[in-house]
Amino acid sequence: MLTDQMITTIEHQRLGFLATVDEEGAPRVSPKGTFVVIDEKTIAYGDISSPGSTSRIGHDPRVEVNFVDPLRRSGLRARGKARFLEAGTSDFETEIARFERWGGLAARIKRIVVIDIGSAKPVRTPAYDDGVSEAELIQTWSSTLIG
Template sequence: MTIIDQDMRDIIERAMLAFAATVCEDGSPNLSPKGSVRVYDDQHLVFMDIASPTTIANLRRDPRIEINAIDFFSRRGYRFKGVARFAPPGAPEYEWLNSWLLDINGPGYPANEVVVVEVQRVLPILSPAYTFGGAEQEPLTKSWEERYRTTIAEHELGEPKV
């Protein structure tokens, strides 16, 4: 059964950073950025435990998780809800993700274990520009790309915002 379709895969690829939400022991939320979220197959997302002691402790106690991936330029993405399990070194999921991490970061990159998320539900995330403003994706994407370029250029030049 396919839960993760091609558009979802594309969003995760373009986003390059996702956010994982877990539940702390006291019931409070924990939100942690994850740069290693990848689609493993049609039903699973994976990310590497690189430096996530709170996220990992929370998942060992309560495996429920939500991962949000948003393409900031197109102003849309997905909420992936599911349950987590762990894959240690030697497991297929670990070896697959670790190979990718080493390819982009080089040798010696920390990789403790892989969190494998069985996705049970996916919900879209859409900017109100689509739902209330009647925006179309291509012009909205171009507009936000230009905003980011302008902001980066201003920051690099040290120009104050007006």
């Protein structure tokens, strides 16, 4: 489901915007900054402080995650169903090593939210359709960064 380019985007960006559905059917979007790729059909994030997202996933496991490289103006959207790996379970202990890159923050992960991907599609700015190159976009958007 995930292409090599999509995997690269997730691994480099790590910040994904998770869309869930609340009990009234309204969409809710929440950024999650600890995404990892498990394989081409599975991604996950470490739940550190997400009681709203956790509750909504418990109500309806359907989710969509968007990742966008802000300089290249491209990324992906992945849809699927989320499930939990709770701390103290053998599945959690197997997967928690993937989160070591966050150092002490990894120790605060309460559960791992695994997303089994049903579909993944690339997203990109219409500027590419107009002939703008990736290098031009990177140059243009790099100059707008704060700092």
